[in-house]
Amino acid sequence: MSVLDLMRSRYSLRAFANRPVPRDTLLAVLEAARSAPSACNNQPCHFLVIQDLLARAALAACYPRDWLRTAPAVIVCCAEPAKAWRRADGKNHADIDVAIAVDHLTLAAAEAGLGTCWVCAFDAVKARTILQLPDGIEPVALIPIGYPAKDAVPAALHARRKPIEEIVHWERM
Numbered sequence: 773m774s775v776l777d778l779m780r781s782r783y784s785l786r787a788f789a790n791r792p793v794p795r796d797t798l799l800a801v802l803e804a805a806r807s808a809p810s811a812c813n814n815q816p817c818h819f820l821v822i823q824d825l826l827a828r829a830a831l832a833a834c835y836p837r838d839w840l841r842t843a844p845a846v847i848v849c850c851a852e853p854a855k856a857w858r859r860a861d862g863k864n865h866a867d868i869d870v871a872i873a874v875d876h877l878t879l880a881a882a883e884a885g886l887g888t889c890w891v892c893a894f895d896a897v898k899a900r901t902i903l904q905l906p907d908g909i910e911p912v913a914l915i916p917i918g919y920p921a922k923d924a925v926p927a928a929l930h931a932r933r934k935p936i937e938e939i940v941h942w943e944r945m
């Protein structure tokens with residue numbers, strides 16, 4: 773499959789099969805995240821893999837949706853802002869770096885037949901406590917990951933993309 777076809781076929785999966793993901797497969801997907809570019813190559817990213825049943829149940833308290841509980845693993849994608857590159861005006865690029873790595877990860881997952889869904893609408897304060905994150909480590913996104921349930925389909929939102937003329941601007945906006 774071409775990269776573009778892979779990008780088009782990926783969708784946010786919110787119904788997972790009751791089937792664990794082998795560690796080697798998770799590692800291959802995480803390798804894609806590791807290979808992502810980052811500002812000044814500072815790599816201010818950390819990936820916390822949660823597979824334990826009780827830990828996943830505890831984590832679900834940060835984002836109480838039944839479908840999240842169906843995922844056999846959740847990768848908590850974190851930033852370490854102190855390690856990130858800052859632009860001259862002070863803008864910290866940690867979240868951008870994490871986002872690029874997560875995009876790599878979700879595409880590699882799709883190629884491996886796995887589904888993922890970005891979750892940013894979680895309670896970050898609760899997550900910090902539940903996960904006992906060290907000081908200076910910020911959770912940016914929860915990425916539930918697993919094989920799609922038999923009846924899984926993309927949400928209607930998936931199909932909706934703005935027309936290219938609306939987002940691409942040649943020479944001036």
Ligand SMILES: Cc1cc2nc3c(=O)[nH]c(=O)nc-3n(C[C@H](O)[C@H](O)[C@H](O)COP(=O)(O)O)c2cc1C
Nearest residue numbers: 782783784889890891892893894926927929930931
């Ligand atoms: C930064 C970001 C945050 C998101 N947060 C959530 C979320 O908290 N919960 C959720 O169900 N989906 C979340 N999504 C998934 C989007 O709703 C989804 O990507 C969008 O509707 C397009 O659908 P698709 O991923 O199937 O193409 C998020 C996506 C991104 C990129």
